[in-house]
Amino acid sequence: MEDSTTTTTTTTMAAAAATLVPPWLESLLSTPFFSICQAHGDATRSECNMYCLDCAGGDAFCYYCRANRHNTHRVIQIRRSSYHDVVRVSEIQSLLDIGGVQTYVINSARVLFLNERPQPKTAKGVAHACEICGRSLLDPFRFCSLGCKLVGIRRNGEGSLVGEKGISELREGAEHGIFHCTSPLPLPPTTSNARRRKGVPHRAPLRS
Numbered sequence: 239m240e241d242s243t244t245t246t247t248t249t250t251m252a253a254a255a256a257t258l259v260p261p262w263l264e265s266l267l268s269t270p271f272f273s274i275c276q277a278h279g280d281a282t283r284s285e286c287n288m289y290c291l292d293c294a295g296g297d298a299f300c301y302y303c304r305a306n307r308h309n310t311h312r313v314i315q316i317r318r319s320s321y322h323d324v325v326r327v328s329e330i331q332s333l334l335d336i337g338g339v340q341t342y343v344i345n346s347a348r349v350l351f352l353n354e355r356p357q358p359k360t361a362k363g364v365a366h367a368c369e370i371c372g373r374s375l376l377d378p379f380r381f382c383s384l385g386c387k388l389v390g391i392r393r394n395g396e397g398s399l400v401g402e403k404g405i406s407e408l409r410e411g412a413e414h415g416i417f418h419c420t421s422p423l424p425l426p427p428t429t430s431n432a433r434r435r436k437g438v439p440h441r442a443p444l445r446s
């Protein structure tokens with residue numbers, strides 16, 4: 239069965255898209271966060287929850303690594319909400335055009351999600367839905383996450399102000415994936431395959 243993975247297989251199809259996406263964004267979205275730093279594992283703030291835009295492509299690192307190696311760089315801090323990575327709007331809005339991405343207030347800070355989250359089901363007839371993955375949204379935004387916006391830009395070859403052509407295809411594909419899927423544990427989207435975290439139930443048997 240085809241499912242939502244069809245929305246994530248698009249490679250850089252338009253050269254124009256490259257200029258619309260900061261070089262570090264894709265790396266950020268595929269970086270696993272919240273492992274314990276190998277160099278500072280005994281310290282209290284050793285969770286790797288930082289990402290450096292100037293060393294794009296590098297791994298996540300901890301508070302102490304930041305002080306040691308990135309203290310003059312542009313670093314953003316990743317936070318967690320229900321095991322999903324979020325970033326504060328106040329930290330990223332000056333670095334990235336986040337227009338069209340749903341934001342949420344969590345712990346009194348406005349945040350947005352880095353990646354699409356697997357969802358068990360979506361009610362039909364929701365007022366607002368992500369154009370890429372079909373997740374229902376609280377407000378009339380176009381994307382649930384930065385990852386879905388990136389897919390949208392790649393797919394359309396231009397920024398957030400795009401025509402409707404192609405969008406309806408995506409929406410149909412997403413709906414098929416969602417409404418016909420009966421598995422209680424849908425596969426994670428390919429955009430987050432690089433993540434290997436403790437606490438993801440269906441991956442646990444690999445290690446222990």
Ligand SMILES: [Zn+2]
Nearest residue numbers: 275278300303
């Ligand atoms: Zn460290």
Ligand SMILES: [Zn+2]
Nearest residue numbers: 290293308311
């Ligand atoms: Zn750096």
Ligand SMILES: [Zn+2]
Nearest residue numbers: 368371382386
């Ligand atoms: Zn989405």
